[in-house]
Amino acid sequence: MSIPIALACERYDRTEALRDGRVTPAGVDLTYLPQPVEETFFRMARFREFDAAEMSLASYVVSLTRDAPFVGLPVFPSRMFRHSGIYIAAASGIMEPADLAGRRVGVAEFQLTANVWIRGLLADEYAVPVESVSYVTGGLHTPGRTEKVPLHLPPGIRVEPLGPGRTLDEALATGEIDALYSPRTPQSFTSGDRGVRRLFEPARPVEEDYYRRTGIFPIMHVLVLRRDVYERNRWLARSLYDAFERARRLCVAGMDDTAAARYMLPWLHDEVARTRALLGDDYWPYGLEPNRQALRTFLDYAYAQGLAARPLEPEELLAPETLESAIV
Template sequence: MSLHLTIGVSDCDRARALAEGRVPIAGVAAETTVMPLQPLFNLQMTQHRFDCCEFPIATWLRHFDRPQQDYVGIPVFPSRHFRFSCVFVNKAKGFTKPSDLAGRRIGTMVWDMAAAVWLRGIFDEHYGLHWRSPIYVNAGLNEARAGEDHPQQYPEGVAIEHVTDRSLSEMLETGEIDALYTARAPDSFFSAPDKVGRLFADPMAAELDYFARTRIFPPMHLIAVKRRFVDENPWLPRALFDAFVESQRLARLRLHDSATLAVGLPFLAQQLEETERRLGPAFWSAGFTANREVFATLIRYLRAEGLLARNLAPEDLFLASLLET
């Protein structure tokens, strides 16, 4: 008899073949739900609705400080993003580089959001902006928000303000905050382009330079399954890994199929070929081996901020059956 497993994922091409049932999971009868990303995370972080779910990677790593780790990670990454293009500024301030933001007011929706964790760490290590230097402003992106989406842990000695009566998008447009670390563009970037713009004039060039120096394409999410299912079914993590890898493989093939473009980009094939030329054909790598240094870097950033107390090695993060991937 197959193991019944509820799975929650966002609507991305990497997981689509699995979500549609075109890729089976060996030994599993999967009931897969596709949801918008933020509602998916809010539901899983608060109610733990799904047995297996796409998970924000920094939040998952924080679980290792708990006496009981409730989730087992699978080293496949539905979302990866450099995020240099996701730093927005009030254009009147004249900022052109990360170090300009020292002592300034930077908006962020969720402190342990992977996009913000990576940006703080990268800008500290490579761009001369110490992560403690800015004043951070916590609020909703495009609408006011009364509280946290899920419980947060803030580092001591860092200036953090919580605003509940207006949005970060509004505050960036009016200049109440100077910059914004985000996963998606604020509304004011589109409605007030004369006032809100990107920090980097050419974010792609900056991202390619960063990759050339580090070989890191930062993961934002991974897949995690509740530990009790793994305790009862030790074969499950590898079965999940194999299925998600196959789903990702089919997504890549679909992008290369120029008979009908997979997404509405007229130069998709050329852009994909150029991406693979610059980053390598395995730029969206899965498995532990290809991503060991990525995890070492993320652990270092989280520990520097006090978001992770345990001194973990990358090998501590995954079961032995997945360290071989």
Template sequence: MSTKLSIGVYAYEHTEALLDGRVTVDGVDATFETAPLVSDIFRRAVEGHYDLAEFGLTYFLRTFDLDDAPFLALPILPILPNRNFRHSAIFVNTAGGIVKPQDLAGRTVGEFALYGHDAGIWPKGILADEYGVTPDQCRWVIGGTNHPIPAFDWVPQPVPDGVDVRHAEDGQTLGAMLESGEIDALISVDVPQAVLDGSPKVARLFPDHEAVERDYYRRTGIFPPMHIIAIRRELAHRPGLARAVYDAFTQAKVLAERKYLDDATKQHMSVITPWFSTLFEENRRLLGDDWWPYGVAANRKAIDTFLRYHHEQGLSKRKLTCEDIFVPELLDT
């Protein structure tokens, strides 16, 4: 008799084959669910709605400070297109005199959703490592970028001593505050509407962010992951279960990668983005044929770096390791 599992995951091209049934989990009767917002999946996971679920790394890691941490991770990294280089996630008010990273010191900076969201931890860590700007040198305002959002009260929200953090007022958006100059900068997974509209009042801190991010990858080998698949601990040690799920997610991801590799022969005629094949060739030269790797070995340096940042930024009581967070059965992946 097969095991029944409920699995929550966002609808991406590399999970499409799981959601539409082309790929199944061996020996498991799996029900896949998705949601309009990926944060809804995180919240439902915390509330016990799923057996396995996509989880933002910081949301997942914060549960380790609970008395009874409910999850372990599968090394499916990352599960969404938010495996992004995050230099491009830092925005500034162009009238504020911020022209280099060091100019952020002493400024008021907005951050999307919570202090230390996944797309914020990476740039904060990079700012500290490479430019000497640490979070305690700034004042922080938390909120929604283009739409007001309440505080995420369903997840622990630690704030380290010596760091000034407040939530935006009801009805305020960080994007509007940045455009008006009420805040000096913004770190956000969402692009401010002012940037999308071409406003001269808001720009990225790194104008040529692609070149900066490609250089970062060449130097570090890190393609920053954002999310994992979390499994409830009572299921994590069932022999073969975690590996069956891991293998299914890997198969679905390989199908998505293979489509791009196969379509290169026809210059990606199915993609409407001009010059996409040129971009694909450039990315392939830099990132290789498996540009979206799963498994511990391929991601250990990136995960270790994120775990260090998470602890240094006061979001974990102790510095965790891959051995702490991943299902033991999959540490050999």
């Protein structure tokens, strides 16, 4: 008899085989609920609605040092370099990272994983301490966004909400805030507003250099099981991990198919070759060991920024059943 599992996860090429049924987890009757990541994160963190879900790595780390309602699997559905997620109000006069010190910077939520990476790399690479900036929280394009779970930040970190009825996008375009850290591109930037620009432009050379020096392809999201679901059937952790890995491998194999264009990108094969030349053939791995350095760096950032109540080791994030394979 299969265990029914409701999984909330965005639609990705690397998970499509799970959604369409080409891959089925052993012993699991899987219902794949495709929905936007913000909805999944909010509903899982606030109400724990799903048996399993894609989750913000930062929110998971916050939860792990509190009541620990979730158990992580070494499946990382989303990764992204984040130098490109720093936007500047042209009127602010900010020309280089050091100019951010003392400024008001918008963040949809302080705990967003992208923002943890941005604050960490600015501190590590450009000597912009986390506490040197004043943070303003709010919705990017819709007013009223708040933190998914309450935070208990060190007194040196200043966070205030944006005024009612205002959005961060508007505040950036009008100069009410000096900069914005955001995983989503603000509409003012995509519409060509000349009052908004990226701090790093072009961002790709800076991000490529970052990878060459650090070997880190930043992890954004992690797969979690609700702890009560995991404790009833601990074998689910390995079953889901193995299925996600099979789906990922199908996706990787499909990227090399040039008989017909899978995506509306005429030079996709060139982009794949360029990416592999820099990041290696298996540049989006699951599992602990190939991701240890990225996880270790993120955990250091989360603790330094007051999100984790104590230092954590990468192994503490993940179900032990997913860390070893049987010897045959």
